[in-house]
Amino acid sequence: MVLDFDAVIRGGTVVTSGGVARTDIGIRDGRIAALAVGLTAERVIDAGGLLVLPGGVDTHVHLDQPGTGPSEMSDDFDTGTASAAAGGTTTIVSFAWQPRGGSLKETVEDYHRRAAKARIDYSFHLTITDPTPKVLEEELPPLVESGCRSVKVFMTYDGVGLNDAQLIETLAASRKAGALVCVHAEHHGLIEYLSKRLVAAGLTAPKYHPWAKPALVEREAIGRIAAIAEMLDVPIQIFHVSCPETAAEVARFRAQGLKIWAETCPQYLAFTAEDLDRPGFEGAKFIFGPPARSASDTEGLWHYLRDGTLGIISSDHSPMNFDSPRGKKVAGEDASFDQVPNGIPGLAARLPIAFHEGVVKGRIDLETFVDLVATRPARLFGLAPRKGAIAIGADADLVLWDPDATQVLTLAGQHHGGDYTPYEGREVRGRVVSTYLRGEAVFANGRVIGPPGEGRFLARGPYPEI
Amino acid sequence: MVLDFDAVIRGGTVVTSGGVARTDIGIRDGRIAALAVGLTAERVIDAGGLLVLPGGVDTHVHLDQPGTGPSEMSDDFDTGTASAAAGGTTTIVSFAWQPRGGSLKETVEDYHRRAAKARIDYSFHLTITDPTPKVLEEELPPLVESGCRSVKVFMTYDGVGLNDAQLIETLAASRKAGALVCVHAEHHGLIEYLSKRLVAAGLTAPKYHPWAKPALVEREAIGRIAAIAEMLDVPIQIFHVSCPETAAEVARFRAQGLKIWAETCPQYLAFTAEDLDRPGFEGAKFIFGPPARSASDTEGLWHYLRDGTLGIISSDHSPMNFDSPRGKKVAGEDASFDQVPNGIPGLAARLPIAFHEGVVKGRIDLETFVDLVATRPARLFGLAPRKGAIAIGADADLVLWDPDATQVLTLAGQHHGGDYTPYEGREVRGRVVSTYLRGEAVFANGRVIGPPGEGRFLARGPYPEI
Amino acid sequence: MVLDFDAVIRGGTVVTSGGVARTDIGIRDGRIAALAVGLTAERVIDAGGLLVLPGGVDTHVHLDQPGTGPSEMSDDFDTGTASAAAGGTTTIVSFAWQPRGGSLKETVEDYHRRAAKARIDYSFHLTITDPTPKVLEEELPPLVESGCRSVKVFMTYDGVGLNDAQLIETLAASRKAGALVCVHAEHHGLIEYLSKRLVAAGLTAPKYHPWAKPALVEREAIGRIAAIAEMLDVPIQIFHVSCPETAAEVARFRAQGLKIWAETCPQYLAFTAEDLDRPGFEGAKFIFGPPARSASDTEGLWHYLRDGTLGIISSDHSPMNFDSPRGKKVAGEDASFDQVPNGIPGLAARLPIAFHEGVVKGRIDLETFVDLVATRPARLFGLAPRKGAIAIGADADLVLWDPDATQVLTLAGQHHGGDYTPYEGREVRGRVVSTYLRGEAVFANGRVIGPPGEGRFLARGPYPEI
Amino acid sequence: MVLDFDAVIRGGTVVTSGGVARTDIGIRDGRIAALAVGLTAERVIDAGGLLVLPGGVDTHVHLDQPGTGPSEMSDDFDTGTASAAAGGTTTIVSFAWQPRGGSLKETVEDYHRRAAKARIDYSFHLTITDPTPKVLEEELPPLVESGCRSVKVFMTYDGVGLNDAQLIETLAASRKAGALVCVHAEHHGLIEYLSKRLVAAGLTAPKYHPWAKPALVEREAIGRIAAIAEMLDVPIQIFHVSCPETAAEVARFRAQGLKIWAETCPQYLAFTAEDLDRPGFEGAKFIFGPPARSASDTEGLWHYLRDGTLGIISSDHSPMNFDSPRGKKVAGEDASFDQVPNGIPGLAARLPIAFHEGVVKGRIDLETFVDLVATRPARLFGLAPRKGAIAIGADADLVLWDPDATQVLTLAGQHHGGDYTPYEGREVRGRVVSTYLRGEAVFANGRVIGPPGEGRFLARGPYPEI
Ligand SMILES: [Zn+2]
Ligand SMILES: [Zn+2]
Ligand SMILES: [Zn+2]
Ligand SMILES: [Zn+2]
Ligand SMILES: [Zn+2]
Ligand SMILES: [Zn+2]
Ligand SMILES: [Zn+2]
Ligand SMILES: [Zn+2]
Structure with missing residues (x-):
């Protein structure tokens, strides 16, 4: 033949x-x-x-987003997807990020324009920061229908975090529209309280960033969003699980029958809180949220990666310059940790870190590696069978x-x-x-x-x- | 001799x-x-x-409190303590209930005056509904020092419920002042969302009250308050646990080392959701929050009463008239469930119900009965050794x-x-x-x-x- | 090209x-x-x-084994593998069953001869019923080396069940030789005690078979074998998990880091204890051990099949005639349940039952079905990548x-x-x-x-x- | 008056x-x-x-028992109860220890004679080492009726340990007679296997005694006896819990509704495995079973003493000479650990150790101390209200x-x-x-x-x- x-x-x-x-x-x-x-x-x-x-599928990537105040992202869809390609990733799900007061529909249109420069394939999560009835009832359904079948909500961060009533409305609308809801799950109030107290005490160095975000702020937030999701029967994905205590909560709710999934990121497998204690302002290079934790936390995450509680390793690529008044130093060279924008670049490092820490160190086998960086993210976000696998027709x-x-x-x-x-x-x-x-x-x-x-x-x- | x-x-x-x-x-x-x-x-x-x-010690009693809007309490300290005496209770801890915008100090002074009519001994919880810096920093410490060593906070109810930031500040101040914090723990947002949807759907009868307050609103609230309490190392008492799912959360956090205690009330041992489905508006006589649940929940509570997770049976006496425009019918004879004021009288029924359902039915022994209605409440709220026991000097x-x-x-x-x-x-x-x-x-x-x-x-x- | x-x-x-x-x-x-x-x-x-x-892989199949006393199997490798082929199964792992006092080496040689009639591919588990030092030290290692990389032990049944000391020695030797140990895990003493009491009380009908083997006999046995396996670091596979209580024990030990896996069988998904209560002696057609349980147990097993605790559906094909003095009626037409040989045929029904109860009823998807009946059994027993998958080279x-x-x-x-x-x-x-x-x-x-x-x-x- | x-x-x-x-x-x-x-x-x-x-109540005391082989106890009821009095203990429950092949009735008569020298009050547990039908059916019921309402069984130790069938028969008979069953719970087979291997490897010093008895031998044994007790509905008391892992098993079964209680002993609160590593043969002074464990195990036991899982601190007084061919050196001055008789004296040290480690170090309050050493042992063994409390009539x-x-x-x-x-x-x-x-x-x-x-x-x- x-x-x-x-x-x-x-x-x-x-x-x-x-x-x-x-x-x-x-x-x-x-x-x-x-x-x-x-x-x-x-x-x-x-x-x-x-x-x-199979080409990597990275389902948590920030590109070309508006900064908070004067800071700005150091990647647009051109440079960001270049990095993806270099790192073995061929598909990303990036964010269409609604500004407060803005139209979600126009936001998505805008991001379609921004993404026109992409070198690899992409889809969008709909980041909802202002869930007005108009947004939820009129704009959301056709946008989901048009192929953006995931919504992103924040439980913390001033200006983007939703309160309980907003979370409930957004989850309810997402369920109705048929979207998976991705959650940045941290307890806002405790972080704010602890940050204020630490700063007031003069404990402002980057290394105090993890002090302001202890594991229990994640645990609490997962308990809260799980209650809402259970009540409303909404499928949710917990973003960037940083430690086994948090993963255990996810496992507990999943065992109870909730449609709850979770990811972790290379930074939680590669760094610890000690990295934030580098000399001078160097620690700011490792400020991301939730923060890096301990070596034993890192080891514990692998347990949950093996047992499937954590099914995805994404990058949470959130790039910015370090030595710049529009990057990590937006509040100065000696800013207190709570004034430093959160986020690090990581698109190209995702596969190398996961492979080295996972396969090379004997924690997972090759098949699991591929599953975590390509197959399962593609499936969970509706990109399969076209993406994430080596199979006829893909x-x-x-x-x-x-x-x-x-x-x-x-x-x-x-x-x-x-x-x-x-x-x-x-x-x-x-x-x-x-x-x-x-x-x-x-x-x-x-x-x-x-x-x-x-x-x-x-x-x-x-x-x-x- | x-x-x-x-x-x-x-x-x-x-x-x-x-x-x-x-x-x-x-x-x-x-x-x-x-x-x-x-x-x-x-x-x-x-x-x-x-x-x-030993005379009963009831550590959760509402008397002579201002109503919400036009409704009013049907007991002052005279009639309320008469009921207590009739029911075998000789000590109550009632509430000094701060009005929004009001001074906590003046509130306590006012309640000292109101309580002058009491027929039995009493102490006060400080209900904080407006935790301004002045209240927390200036008023609270001397009031605690004066003998009111417990604070009450609400996580739900418009006009009294505190938001996360307020809860954190109040718990932090309570710890500093040396007060135990009692918590009405239900997730406000979900209750509001569900109530609105039920009413919109025409499901307004009293029997839908429990539909608006499923067990998970308690579970969520306990997870939240436990995170705050753990972070700040504050001892807390969970009020009116209505079902085993909630008790299990308390047990879980206690096993992790938190100073967390909990009570249940006779109404959760005596009634079920079916009682709210009586003909006409009769069900409103059983509207209290959290709501009555199922017979199997009732049975489950006894398990936790036996193992000590639930250490106290209090009345949560919240009396009002039924057939009155200032009572259960404040919004009319056919009001939707969410317009009916929550609360029932129960001071005099506490010992009889606990004895009958507990001792007579073989679920607990006599010693445990006394422990639950007198000894442990006295100890947990600092009334021992003077109250709660039959011992020399008491x-x-x-x-x-x-x-x-x-x-x-x-x-x-x-x-x-x-x-x-x-x-x-x-x-x-x-x-x-x-x-x-x-x-x-x-x-x-x-x-x-x-x-x-x-x-x-x-x-x-x-x-x-x- | x-x-x-x-x-x-x-x-x-x-x-x-x-x-x-x-x-x-x-x-x-x-x-x-x-x-x-x-x-x-x-x-x-x-x-x-x-x-x-992919052709089904059935890793728990009894063929042409010596009966207990006068009973005998109704399938040899010819008829048994015919049934396999008819049921979509192309690989079986059958048993080379050491008789007490017999040589394991000679047993395997004998089974190679018996299996010469097989119509599909096969491998052997080594059933050890008499773990003498000669068997464990001299015979076992070369047999494992020759490709029989799994050992089967019984914790119950007179004549085949091993006592604790024998289990320990057998597991230790298996680990040294590099074999996975498959376990029939039921507490012998309780079954015997209960059977004797039931029979003495005249409760002899087939329907009392499950009464003599309550779920806790499985729970106990898993606790015991897990302790031995943990101590000696031996990988084990629990055979025929009949109910969620048992699966929960497996999950618990796996979460603690043990190399413990488990299967269930179609009979636990298709039948309940009520099937043993058919008129006359019909119930004997459903006597297998562990026994069929309740409908809610059946549903619970699917939970553990979905979450991976139960990774395999095997048949435990143990065929015998019903209406025969060398089959179910070996002790007569009205024998007490404990005199009826355990076991049912099921090779050809495995895929149809798993597909119908699983895929058709919406409990699992197609991929999981294939995983349970072909891919995972092949992997766990060392038959991959040649068997169990549709892949180049297989x-x-x-x-x-x-x-x-x-x-x-x-x-x-x-x-x-x-x-x-x-x-x-x-x-x-x-x-x-x-x-x-x-x-x-x-x-x-x-x-x-x-x-x-x-x-x-x-x-x-x-x-x-x- | x-x-x-x-x-x-x-x-x-x-x-x-x-x-x-x-x-x-x-x-x-x-x-x-x-x-x-x-x-x-x-x-x-x-x-x-x-x-x-209240005078201490010590419900686990060995006095004047026959030794294993040539070793012998260094206390009879005269010296043993003198030690009790000196240590603040006024009631003991000692053992009437059936010799294999002997009559239980005659054993008890014999112990009544031995105990005639006692200086304080006493009762007997019935240690059953040979549960013949005659013992269980004829002798046991009248002995229980005569006031010996507790039975003691061993799951390990040659010559006294019962096998599964014997355990089942003994528990069933105890339930019928109305006796609480006390259990020495360790997995015999693993201890024997490990001891043999350690000795064969030349690891014979006292410090290897804990190596032969890892925590999992306790965990396994509790799982086994709990299954039997659950099946037969028999109340059981687990003797000498040595570590939190074991206590957690007790807690788990109690939460499931079993009538299971447990004690620990001062030696598990005062010593660690390091005490067995003293120079020369000194470590033999600390050989008891289960063995001393780690400092973190010790701390963990207090958690379970506080939460009530461990309700009793008994001494397990098992006295023998150290420097004697009829004591610790029965097998010589350099015997391998498995040849050294298990047991230490401790009657007089019980209250001082519990008070110092518990009350003085702030782990428990005075009331709990009294509860653990007097009140709860009296209640659990049917000595209340006469013993264990300071109350009118006691x-x-x-x-x-x-x-x-x-x-x-x-x-x-x-x-x-x-x-x-x-x-x-x-x-x-x-x-x-x-x-x-x-x-x-x-x-x-x-x-x-x-x-x-x-x-x-x-x-x-x-x-x-x-
Ligand atoms: Zn985030
Ligand atoms: Zn992100
Ligand atoms: Zn309340
Ligand atoms: Zn109240
Ligand atoms: Zn079997
Ligand atoms: Zn089988
Ligand atoms: Zn012992
Ligand atoms: Zn002992």
Whole structure:
């Protein structure tokens, strides 16, 4: 018989969440058309000695968002998706971030324009900061219908955090519209109280950031949002679980039958609170929320990654400059920790950190690694079966991965905007050799080659979880 | 040797939380001066065939409080304490209820005046509805020092419920001042949301009251207040636990080392949600919050009463008229459930219900009964060793109790104000024969004989739990 | 390019544990050589409108074993594997059953001879009933090395059950040899005590069988074997979990870090204790151990199947005649329940029951179904990646499955030996259209066509779980 | 009025489990006849500045038992009860220890003779080592009826440990007879296996004793006995809980509704495994079973003592000589740990250790201390209301206790037989000033003055717990 392919990836070891197999991959029209040994085509990509992974799916990525006050993001959809490609990620779900008082519909239209520069495929969460009846009743349903099947809410942060009544209304409307609700779950009042007291006591260095956000603020917030979700029967995803105490709460509610899922991020696997105690203002490079915790917390998260309570490793990429009055130093070079904008870049470091801390250190196997960074995020957010797996008919989003190569993470290698990476100098085993989006190389030989504008919006249809 | 007593209670079976013994009780100067067989005095009270219990201590009693809008309480300190005496209770902790915008100091002064009519001894919880810095920093500490060592906060109800920031500030101030914090723990937002939806759907009958307050609103609120209490290291008492799901949360936090205690009330042991489905507006007689639940919830509460998670049975006496435009019918004879003021009278029914449902039905022994209605409330609120026990030096607050007599509960027998008791017609075994306050009869032969004004304010000093 | 296949399965919807995809399957040399749309070969199998599943892997199958006393099995490897093929199962792990006093080595040699008639592939568990030092130290290690990497022990049943000291020695030796230990976990003493008392009281009908084996006998046994396994660091698999109480124990120990896995069987999902109360001696058709339990237990098992605590559905096929002095009636037509041999046939009913109760009734999705009946059993017992999945390089063991067809289960349709099936007359949706072993049809058009002797022994090498 | 007393204890602070009060105690006919301030009698005992406690009740005491092989106990009822008196204990429950093959009836008769020398009151547990039908059906019921309402069984130790079938029969018979079953709960098989392996490896020093008895052998045994007790509805008491992991199991089963209670002993609060690592053979002085564990285990036990899971502190007094071929050195001066008889003396150290580690170190209050060493043991074993409390009508068993005095524990001060105390040289705060049995001093001024033979057998009637 005869089969024609546009390209063939030959000789690699293909890893999916279901197993590992030696097979070639035939690509036609941007999709995976065949899996077999001995495929040929004019264009042959040699994967000998390499792993072939499904392209990473990163479902928690902030790009080109308005800053709080004078600070600003150091990545737009061009630089941000360049970094994604360099890190082996071919799909992101980014945020369409409603400004207070603004229209959600116009917000989404605006983000469609911003995202026109994307080099890889993308979809949007709808960040709702002002859940007026108009937003919830008129704007939300058609936007969900148009493919944005997830809503993001905050339980803390001035200007974006919703109060209980707003949370309830937003969750109720999301359920009706058929959207999954993603939650930044921290108790606002306690953080504010503790921050004020710490600052008043002169404890203002970056290292006090975790003091103001103890684990129990996460535990409380999960209890609260779970009660609302249980009452209203709304599926929810807990963002950035930072410690096992929080994961245990998620597990407890899931065992009770709630549709509750959760993710963690590389920063909670790679850093501890001690990283915030670096000399001078260096600690500000590690200010993100919830904060980094202890080494034993880190170890505990792997337990919950193995047992499925934490099903996704996303980046929570929130990039900004360090040495800039519009970045970490927006309140000065010696600002108190509560004046430092939260967030770090991490899109390109996600797979390397997860692979090194997980697979190389023997905490998870290859299949679980792929599941956490690609397959499960794609499924939970309605991107499967097109994204997140190597299967016939899926998009030919692929990563050639050298499991034995050692690399040192550097700012240059992250390919994102901004002046620093918190992973600077960290040595890891495993690296991206090349990344393919719908069959075309977007990263190879250490260079991002996918052009801006090649990325496509992924309209998500209804799917089982919601 | 010679011992002189003012009175002797002779021939009874004395029950304490520690055991049961046949002994006489010698009383001198209003205190228990001797326990022995064969005591004599000019005044001998025959307790043959009866149990002698320590006078009941009811640590959750609303009297003479301002109503919400045009409704009003049907008991002041005169009628309320008459009912207490009739029900075998000799000590209450009532509320000094700060009006919004009002001074807490003046509130307490006012309640001292109101309570001047009391027939039995009393102390005050400080209900804080408006925790301004002046209230918390200036007024609270001297009031606690003056003997009001407990604070009451609401997490729901318009006009009295505190928001998170207020709760945190109030708990922090209470800890500093050395007060135990009592909490009405229900999630305000969900109740409001559900009530609105039910009413909008035309589901307005009294029986929908429990629909608007499912168990998870309690669970959520306990998780929230426990997080605050844990963070700030504040001892808390959860009021009126209505179901085992809530008690389980209390047990969970206590096992983690929190100083958290809890009570339940006779209404949760005697009624179920079905009582709210009586014909016409009758169900409104059973509207209290949290609401009555199911028979299996009732049974479950006994488990937690036995294992100590629930250490107190209080009345939450909140009396009002039924057939009155200033009572249950304040919004009309056919008001929707959310317009009906919450609360029922129950001071005099507390011991009879607890004895019948507990001891007579074999769920607890006599010692545990006494512990729940007298000894533990006295200890937890700093009234021991003077109140709550039959011991040398304690106040001679005593109840002669006939364990075999059967009575039918009626409004007249409750001796309180207002036009109804929800227990009307209920037959129970066990009844108060007579009640003694500091050695003097305040109730006997079915009549309240303790005069208004005999009750004394109990200034509570520091004690181990706080 | 050109690819030659021996056969192509065309037009089906391929289901794996990782997803569902429309693709053809190219088969060469008995293996899956290609997955792609548009494959051709001389031999084309039309799967239009059908699901294509990996061949079922049944890791708990009793065939051709010596009976206890005069009873005997009604299936040898010929009839048993015929039934497997008819039920969509292409791999079994059966038992090499050491007789007391016998050599384990000779037992395995004997079973290799018995299994020479097999129509599908097979491997062996080593059932150890007499763990002498010679058996454990000399015989066991080379047998494990030869590919029998699992040991089976009984905690109950006279003549096969091991005592504590024997269990410890056997688990210690298994760990050293590198074998997974499968456990029939029930508390022997309580079963014996209860059986004796029930029989003495004249409660001898089949319906008293579950009375003699309450859930706590499973709970106890799991606690015991888990303690031994934890102490000696031995991976264990709990056989035939019958109820959620037992599954909860497994979950508890797994959360503590033990290498403990568990299965359940179709009979626990399809029958309840009421089935044992059929008229006359009919109930004996449902005597298996542990026994069928309640409908709510059945529902509870699905919870643990979904959350992964129960990772496998095996058949525990233990066939015997009903109306025979060498079958269920070995002790007469009216024998007391404890004299009736335990066990039922079920090889061919496994997939239909799991599909109907699971997928059709909405309790699990297609991927989980495949995972439970093929992928996970293959992995846990070291048969992957060759068995249990549809992947390049795997054996072309495939089932064409009609998800919409309704069938009534009958003895004839089970294709096994013996005179009854407990599933007689049960209507289910979903049925096997045809079954392929290494690319060759072994069942089609309602007939078993794979010849005896085509099955091969699967020597299992070391694998991650052990 | 006039009251005559044989004696009055004047000026003390009386502590009961229910509270603390300043009162005198009037004693008449060996009983507490009055509690009052100002009592007089010819004989006045000055308790000024002292605490007055109920006499200690020690419900786990081995005296005058046959040794295993050539070893022997270093205390009979004379010396043992002298030690009890010196340590503030006025009631013991000792063991009537059936020899294998012996009659239980004759055993009890024999122990009545042995106990004729007792200086304080006593009752017996029936240690059943050979549960023949004759013992269980014929001998047990009248012995229970005669006042020995508790049975003791071992799950380990050669020669005394019962197998599962024996445990079941013994528990079933105990329930029928109305006896509480006390359990030495450790998994025999694992201990034997580990001991053998350790000795084979040359790890024979005393410090390896805890290695052979890890916490999981207790956990397993509790799971097993709880299953039997649940099945047969038998009340059980777990002896000598050594660590929180075990206590957690007890708590778990109690929460499920089992009648299960538990004790711990001073040795688990005072020693750790490190004490077994003293130079030479000194560690053998600390060999008891279950073994001493870690400092964090010790701390954890207090949590369960506070929450009531562990309701009793008993001594498990099992005295023997250290430097003797009939004591710890029965197998030589360098015996391997498994050849050293288990057990230590501790009767006199019980109250001092519990007071110092508990009250002085702030872990429990005075009332709880009294509850653990006197009130609850008396209640659980049917000795209340006569023993364990200071109440009208109770035996005048009293201890004058100096809470501020410091003492150094020494062998001489223990007043028991044998050549050592493991507490030698330990400094504690709190000491016994004098001990009274039924109104008569049995210990005072550092000397035991109660004569042998003054102790009486306490026949226990039926009581609520059984
Ligand atoms: Zn966030
Ligand atoms: Zn984020
Ligand atoms: Zn309230
Ligand atoms: Zn109230
Ligand atoms: Zn079995
Ligand atoms: Zn089996
Ligand atoms: Zn013992
Ligand atoms: Zn002992």
